Amino acid sequence: MAGMPRTLSTSDMVTPGGLSLPPTEPADGEQAGQPLLDGAPSSASLDTLIQHLVPTADYYPEKAYIFTFLLSSRLFIEPRELLARVCHLCIEQQQLDKPELDKAQVRKFGPKLLQLLAEWTETFPRDFQEASAIGHLEDVVGRIAPCDEAYRKRMHQLLQALHQRLALLGQGPEGPGGADKPVSYRTKPQASIHRELLGVCSDPYTLAQQLTHVELERLRHIGPEEFVQAFASKEPLDGAQPCFSDKTNNLEAYVKWFNRLCYLVATEICMPAKKKQRAQVIEFFIDVARECFNIGNFNSLMAIISGMNMSPVSRLKKTWAKVKTAKFFILEHQMDPTGNFCNYRTALRGAAHRSLTAHSSREKIVIPFFSLLIKDIYFLNEGCANRLPNGHVNFEKFLELAKQVGEFVTWKQADCPFEQNPSITHYLHTAPIFSEDGLYLASYESESPENQTEKERWKSLSTCSQMWSSSACGNEIYFAFCFCTQQNVRSILHTATASLIY
DSSP, X not given: OTXXXXXXXXXXXXXXXXXXXXXXXXXXXXXXXXXXXXXSXXXXXXXXXXXXXXXXXXXXXXXXXXXXXXXXXXXTSOHHHHHHHXXXXXXXXXXXXXXXXXXXXXXXXXHHHHHHHHHHHHHOGGGGOSXXXXXXXXXXXXXXXXXXXXXXXXXXXXHXXXXXXXXXXXTOSSSOTTTTSOEEESSOOOTTTOOOHHHHOOOHHHHHHHHHXXXXXXXXXXXXXXXXXXXXXXXXXXXXXXXOSSTTHHHHHHHHHHHHXXXXXXXXXXXXSSHHHHHHHHHHXXXXXXXXXXXXBHHHHHHHHHHHTSHHHHTOHHHHTTXXXXXXXXXXXXXXXXXXXXXXXXXXHHHHHHHHTOSSTGGGXXXXXXXXXXXXXXXXXXXXXXXXXXXXXEXXXXXXXXXXXXXXXXXXXXXOOSOOOHHHHHHHHHOXXXXXXXXXXHHHHHSOOOSHHHHHHHHHHHHXXXXXXXXXXXXXXXXXXXXXXXXXXXXXXXHHHHTOOO
């Protein structure tokens, strides 16, 4: 379409740079001529920020501003209300409610409006799940369509792409239903019954690749808005109701996946009866972790290291004596929490730079250690106020938030270059795992308690296990679904950030 601004990739759109905005009449309490985003503090009223989002015939907001404001605005105003106000301003300023339109003016304005709607629906598709939101889009575009029928065609394409995105998001992360509710062994199953991971995949490089498949699949379902909604302020601005919520399900599911992988690693190590076999499993996971590091899959890497550092595993001294630990210590050093994970952050920056200059899809992969990313965003949110004493939105804070979330959005869109192996990913999602008590029981069965504290714990756990056995009709394996207690997302995520030191 002639005059249409170029379509921006999401990576273009979410990388805040220097932002220049058109001059506007100052709102109450704002200084005339003061640049909105130059100097400190960068702040403005909510009305002024909304005005700067609205394109005109001669102005289009910069991509960084669009992403930053759409990301942060939901703390102060519902997305559907924001859309209604933007559409109303477009109609009012361009006089689209008049019987006779200025066609020359509309032809300059129309492509800019469609570009804004395209960027909004592409990056935040969940903002358009309600029929009323679609209604606003169709209404405002219907008003400019008489000036150029190409506008209506472009709108139809935009809605088709939106419905496809929403359909994909509605499917949820890959994996069988209930995969986020771990099943727990209460006692060691017979070897003939249990199917061990090494029997499904004995190649550490292949397993690292399949873990990367799972990670990227789950990451794709996390919308950038979930980071903001997870830590939504309880004190709304301008009387608007913030969007709390159940709108962070994918983010929460990803935290649960990390925990599941930790326990799966520990279970696989504690399961074998012979220490030689347990040592073999440990060395296998060390190789998997090293390959995850090479790929840039830091989340699986940390989950594996965390699983091997769980007390039921780390206490197996006779087993560890048979392990070549040099490679493990190198990996531990890379993920050392000292200095706020200084070594990891250096490695992450290296992977991010490699991704920017990548010549292959494999080099583009960056999967951050997710709990630390949440921690960084959490403390940014807690350390800076959403609004200043004069009531203005603290936009400087949200520029930094958009920078962190924007990097994540870019990374999660990487295509996985490895061929998927359904049998391996199915095992990762569905293999039963020990509960924490079950891990200790298995660990004590493998290597007897060494001190009085361990002996007392073993005795206590054994008694509980016998009580379970007597009521389980003699089955060899007893399963129990471990349902998390219902907590709000803020509490769950705060717990995730509090457990970073392993």
